[in-house]
Amino acid sequence: MRVKGREYRTIWPKDGKVAIIDQTRLPHEFALVMVETLAEAAAAIRDMKVRGAPLIGVAAAYGLALAMQADPSDAGIERASAALLATRPTAVNLRWALAMMREHLLPLAPAARPAAAFARAAELAEADVALCAAIGDHGLALIRKIAAAKQGPVNILTHCNAGWLCAVDWGTATAPIYKAHAAGIGLHVFVDETRPRNQGASLTAWELLQEGIPHQVIVDNAGGHLMQHGGIDLVIVGTDRTTATGDVCNKIGTYLKALAAHDNGVPFYVAAPSPSIDFSLSDGIKEIPIEERAASEVTEISGVAEDGRIARVRLTPQGSDAANPGFDVTPARLVTGLITERGMIKADRAALAAAFPERAAQTP
């Protein structure tokens, strides 16, 4: 997608290194960073310079490629995979991408592994772009239908950043939005700020601004009110891990939006590329590991001060602790549909197994 009119992706290889956009500095600074080693790749994921489930997977794949330049042995593959897997627990794409890489690399001679790893990581990146583009096409059909049945713009609520910054390009929840905008359909996007890290206010709003899509940032608590007054036609969110039964784990606060949508008859869709589906799990609430992040993400906030400097300030009384679960689970019964690369499907075991028989068959 575009940044100041120029096309970018979120990650790309360059001269045996990997270029990324440092997302911790957005929206106030657009900075590219070169990642050169396994340790730097793991830190970039852990510190959320790169983030979002699909991008975490591709970044881990490139991290493994960087590791192969230093130690292409079998033990090197295992060590690097373990280090990358430990960075963030909830998004299943990380595990999926590392499994793809290991399956490809282990049969090869060590000398062939560095080049093969970069090539395989690039394939996973291209595949991610194709998955998101396909989700965009299926979501466009949905938005077109809603637009045809009403006057004025289609009002869409989204949570966190499931935009192109969470993937390699297009994004998951935003792909239908970008495609609908390109097709000339009038849209208005309500962007949940998504405390504590504000991925909506910082990243989704920035993306939509770059693409010229009408939007407003709202506080996380405003969605229910807007729905009660007919202000939202549909909700589209992303997912970090969806179970074989259609339970959806996504950024903290998603569940409350799903409850409000259900209460108000607003359709609640989840853009779910297949690498985000964990066919080994049946109960999202009991089985998905939820990342607990630093209390300082809740007790402090950063922004641009009047003098233009980026400042970090405390919000809470000194001495108050904070809990910070990073994700929650929306039960399948609250999900209107999953927008996958193979079309819109019901959030249940039978529909998921029918749409992805080759993945469902691998389930233990």
Ligand code: MRU
């Ligand atoms: O903690 P993050 O920023 O990596 O969280 C991931 C997300 O951005 C969202 O949960 C998103 O909706 C899923 S990624 C498609």
